[in-house]
Amino acid sequence: MKRTISEIGEFGLIRMIDELISREGVVAGDLKLGIGDDAACFTPRGGFELLLTCDSAVEGCHFIPECFTPGEIGRRVMTANISDIGAMGGAPKYSTISLGLKPSTRVKDVLEIYRGFLRELKPFNASIVGGNITNSSETFFIDITLIGEIKKGKAVSRSTAKVGDVILVTGYPGEAAAGLKILLDDSNNQYLKGGKLVQAYKNPSHRAVEGRAIADSGYAGAMIDTSDGLLGDLGHICEASHVGAELIREKLPMSDELMSTAGDMGVDPFELVLGESDDYELVVTCAPENKNELKSIINSINGVPVTEVGRLVNFSEGIRIINPDNGSERLTPSGWDHFRQ
Amino acid sequence: MKRTISEIGEFGLIRMIDELISREGVVAGDLKLGIGDDAACFTPRGGFELLLTCDSAVEGCHFIPECFTPGEIGRRVMTANISDIGAMGGAPKYSTISLGLKPSTRVKDVLEIYRGFLRELKPFNASIVGGNITNSSETFFIDITLIGEIKKGKAVSRSTAKVGDVILVTGYPGEAAAGLKILLDDSNNQYLKGGKLVQAYKNPSHRAVEGRAIADSGYAGAMIDTSDGLLGDLGHICEASHVGAELIREKLPMSDELMSTAGDMGVDPFELVLGESDDYELVVTCAPENKNELKSIINSINGVPVTEVGRLVNFSEGIRIINPDNGSERLTPSGWDHFRQ
Numbered sequence: 001m002k003r004t005i006s007e008i009g010e011f012g013l014i015r016m017i018d019e020l021i022s023r024e025g026v027v028a029g030d031l032k033l034g035i036g037d038d039a040a041c042f043t044p045r046g047g048f049e050l051l052l053t054c055d056s057a058v059e060g061c062h063f064i065p066e067c068f069t070p071g072e073i074g075r076r077v078m079t080a081n082i083s084d085i086g087a088m089g090g091a092p093k094y095s096t097i098s099l100g101l102k103p104s105t106r107v108k109d110v111l112e113i114y115r116g117f118l119r120e121l122k123p124f125n126a127s128i129v130g131g132n133i134t135n136s137s138e139t140f141f142i143d144i145t146l147i148g149e150i151k152k153g154k155a156v157s158r159s160t161a162k163v164g165d166v167i168l169v170t171g172y173p174g175e176a177a178a179g180l181k182i183l184l185d186d187s188n189n190q191y192l193k194g195g196k197l198v199q200a201y202k203n204p205s206h207r208a209v210e211g212r213a214i215a216d217s218g219y220a221g222a223m224i225d226t227s228d229g230l231l232g233d234l235g236h237i238c239e240a241s242h243v244g245a246e247l248i249r250e251k252l253p254m255s256d257e258l259m260s261t262a263g264d265m266g267v268d269p270f271e272l273v274l275g276e277s278d279d280y281e282l283v284v285t286c287a288p289e290n291k292n293e294l295k296s297i298i299n300s301i302n303g304v305p306v307t308e309v310g311r312l313v314n315f316s317e318g319i320r321i322i323n324p325d326n327g328s329e330r331l332t333p334s335g336w337d338h339f340r341q
Numbered sequence: 342m343k344r345t346i347s348e349i350g351e352f353g354l355i356r357m358i359d360e361l362i363s364r365e366g367v368v369a370g371d372l373k374l375g376i377g378d379d380a381a382c383f384t385p386r387g388g389f390e391l392l393l394t395c396d397s398a399v400e401g402c403h404f405i406p407e408c409f410t411p412g413e414i415g416r417r418v419m420t421a422n423i424s425d426i427g428a429m430g431g432a433p434k435y436s437t438i439s440l441g442l443k444p445s446t447r448v449k450d451v452l453e454i455y456r457g458f459l460r461e462l463k464p465f466n467a468s469i470v471g472g473n474i475t476n477s478s479e480t481f482f483i484d485i486t487l488i489g490e491i492k493k494g495k496a497v498s499r500s501t502a503k504v505g506d507v508i509l510v511t512g513y514p515g516e517a518a519a520g521l522k523i524l525l526d527d528s529n530n531q532y533l534k535g536g537k538l539v540q541a542y543k544n545p546s547h548r549a550v551e552g553r554a555i556a557d558s559g560y561a562g563a564m565i566d567t568s569d570g571l572l573g574d575l576g577h578i579c580e581a582s583h584v585g586a587e588l589i590r591e592k593l594p595m596s597d598e599l600m601s602t603a604g605d606m607g608v609d610p611f612e613l614v615l616g617e618s619d620d621y622e623l624v625v626t627c628a629p630e631n632k633n634e635l636k637s638i639i640n641s642i643n644g645v646p647v648t649e650v651g652r653l654v655n656f657s658e659g660i661r662i663i664n665p666d667n668g669s670e671r672l673t674p675s676g677w678d679h680f681r682q
Contacts, residue, residue: 032390033498036581038428038565039394039489041496044385049373052470053380054437054486058477087379096395098439098484129393136399138479143439145395145486148380155382157374225379240377 005110006103010133013107017131020111025118026127028093040129042094048149053084056143065140067183070109072202074116077142079206080227082120083280085148086208087225089156089215092126098143100136113142124208154215156284159240161222165285165312167245168295170207170304172255173230174269175200177277181265192264196257200279207282210298214284219294221285221312231274233283235319235333244317247274247310247331250324274321274331285312346451347444351474354448358472361452366459367468369434381470383435389490394425397484406481408524411450413543415457418483420547421568423461424621426489427549428566430497430556433467439484441477454483465549495556497625500581502563506626506653508586509636511548511645513596514571515610516541518618522606533605537598541620548623551639555625560635562626562653572615574624576660576674585658588615588651588672591665615662615672626653 005013018035027034033041044050057063057077068076078095085092097117101110117128126146179201182192192198207225214220222241224233230252238245252273262269286294288311295306310322320328346354359376368375374382385391398404398418409417419436426433438458442451458469467487520542523533533539548566555561563582565574571593579586593614603610627635629652636647651663661669 033496037498037500038425039392039431041390041392041429041491043390043493046387049382049384050391051380051382052435052437052486052488054439054471054473054484056439056441056473056475056484058441058475060478061476084379088382090380094393096393096486098395098397100397100399100480100482130395132395132397132484134397134399135402136480136482137401139441139477139482141441141477141480141482143395143397143473143484145393145437147393147488150382152384155374157378159378223379 003107004103005101005105005107008107013110013133016107016111017114020114021118021128024115026122026125028125028127031127031129034129040094045149047152049152049155051085051088051090051148051150051155053081054143054145055080055084056141059140068202070112071116074113075120075203077144078117078120079204079280081144081146082208083206083225083227085146086206086211087223087282088150089154089211089223090148090150091212092121092124092146092148092208094127094129094147095121096145097128097131099133100139100141101133102137102140103135105140150215156215156220156223158222158224158237161237161241161243161285161312163243163312163314164288165221166288166291166308167234167310167312168284168286168291169230169253169281169307169309170210170298171279171281172253172258173226173279173281174272174275174277175255175258176204176279177272177275178258178261181267182261192261197261204278204280206280207304210301210304211282213297213301214294217294217297219286219290221287223282223284226281226283227278229274229276230283231319231331231333232276237283237285238319242315244313244315245310245319246313247321249321251307251309253305253307344448345444346442346446346448349448354451354474357448357452358455361455362459362469365456367463367466369466369468372468372470375470381435386490388493390493390496392426392429392431392489392491392496394422395484395486396421396425397482400481409543411453412457415454416461416544418485419458419461420545420621422485422487423549424547424566424568426487427547427552428564428623429491430495430552430564431489431491432553433462433465433487433489433549435468435470435488436462437486438469438472440474441480441482442474443478443481444476446481491556497556497561497564499563499565499578502578502582502584502626502653504584504653504655505629506562507629507632507649508575508651508653509625509627509632510571510594510622510648510650511551511639512620512622513594513599514567514620514622515613515616515618516596516599517545517620518613518616519599519602522608523602533602538602545619545621547621548645551642551645552623554638554642555635558635558638560627560631562628564623564625567622567624568619570615570617571624572660572672572674573617578624578626579660583656585654585656586651586660587654588662590662592648592650594646594648
């Protein structure tokens with residue numbers, strides 16, 4: 001099937017997407033009306049609150065089409081949204097998809113993008129309930145809105161961290177940034193390009209199941225996902241909670257792959273760990289007396305490593321990193337700014 | 342203030358938008374967390390169902406920037422979303438906004454777009470609770486997701502029309518299409534360009550308040566808003582409800598402005614009334630015995646005219662228009678297809 005969208009038209013494409021979702025997706029039990037009406041309609045569950053997030057991906061800015069299969073693009077954008085719901089402690093439920101497509105796009109590729117969405121939604125019994133397709137002749141974009149649910153009063157904000165809380169981090173932030181560097185590297189090292197770091201960039205995992213368990217435990221002070229990078233997202237917690245932070249350099253989690261690749265590329269591995277990187281790991285804070293229990297709750301789910309990297313201090317101290325010689329440096333979180341010049 | 346986004350950066354822009362929304366927007370009472378966290382969080386009301394829709398606008402496809410002020414662009418996209426919630430009978434509550442912006446965009450223009458959103462949301466006490474801003478260097482786009490609520494069991498679908506129902510239409514579909522024709526016309530008739538038809542295109546009204554009253558009444562068989570044009574959207578009802586339709590040509594509503602402008606431009610006015618046009622009027626069907634009461638309910642709200650234009654027949658008869666000589670023609674609904682060649 002090599003047909004393009006301009007050949008089958010908007011309504012023809014919508015029909016094919018609708019069929020794909022009916023065949024391969026999940027229908028939530030409390031959905032009253034899904035795709036095909038002016039709006040979807042569902043009955044929210046009693047005792048639950050709803051979470052609402054949106055995230056988009058734009059060709060050229062968020063992904064270079066040559067580096068991704070259509071299915072990978074779909075998975076990646078949906079993962080970013082699931083990660084946001086998970087970072088509040090919620091479970092994804094309903095999603096709407098807006099696509100801006102070029103008329104020359106192949107129908108097959110659009111369906112593969114949807115398969116990518118469904119692959120990420122299915123483990124949560126979450127479904128696509130609506131959307132919008134439009135002609136965007138210059139730039140291909142995907143915008144996803146995801147609704148999640150969480151038990152009343154259990155949502156974990158980024159603004160409720162307390163001075164004295166320890167800072168925990170899941171996984172290995174910075175791997176996605178390293179993977180992107182490898183992909184963009186001209187030296188064309190095929191061994192590295194098929195490796196773990198590139199996978200961390202192309203097919204990142206979210207920690208939504210862990211996030212839900214963290215919220216359920218009641219131990220978390222604040223929580224956020226690392227989509228701007230460890231320092232950038234810790235900075236968001238500090239700003240929103242009006243606290244400072246102290247990171248211990250030798251405690252920062254660093255995978256062997258990251259360390260050796262940073263060496264090969266002549267890059268400071270700590271810059272990768274702290275800097276802009278969209279790994280969709282979690283940064284969680286909690287009172288010191290609960291940290292061991294919280295760590296074992298997180299670790300028990302999928303065996304994801306959890307590392308204690310520092311603690312929260314007074315706002316006026318800003319964010320500092322403590323070096324092995326006990327000297328310290330002040331860090332300025334930047335985060336991924338789409339418009340930085 | 343002539344600053345561009347690239348000068349103040351993504352986070353600077355988000356801060357300004359956040360301040361604008363706090364200052365000029367509405368905060369819904371049951372919102373627990375709004376802008377500034379990984380996701381917004383709200384408590385759905387007991388006894389209500391939720392409606393979910395999304396609609397986007399892409400520069401060059403949905404609007405020509407030269408013809409609109411930023412505020413008008415904002416109002417127009419939000420109106421399209423409110424219209425979808427209204428066409429189910431619901432009231433708008435929470436919205437998220439995804440913007441794809443060029444780095445050269447002026448900050449002032451982005452804030453004016455948001456003022457346009459707020460202006461449409463405010464009458465419903467509805468609020469913007471989150472969003473996403475991204476760099477889209479070639480194409481400016483806006484994608485809105487809107488959540489509405491409706492009393493349990495009251496939502497009106499497009500798929501529940503019945504053979505024998507009469508077809509009612511609010512306002513004057515086709516005026517927006519006529520307005521667009523005037524705008525695109527080279528003759529540069531400034532009198533017409535400032536007139537009612539151009540306003541119908543640039544600043545369309547939704548009928549969400551009327552839609553809610555229609556749903557509340559319980560009289561509606563099916564309902565849809567006219568965003569694809571009267572024939573296109575009636576076609577959606579017919580397809581979804583598996584019915585046909587018979588329209589009476591001389592009953593089709595036509596404003597004096599539309600009639601005279603069509604004459605001036607040498608266009609068949611019926612083509613404008615039936616064809617592609619995004620007026621955001623309502624098409625409602627109901628049992629004949631309820632039509633007078635339903636018409637007076639709709640008309641009592643803002644005095645919007647309601648016209649009975651025909652009735653629903655068996656699916657096999659398709660959609661036909663009855664001419665004054667009692668002859669009839671079969672019509673093929675097309676609707677606005679963004680990818681038609």
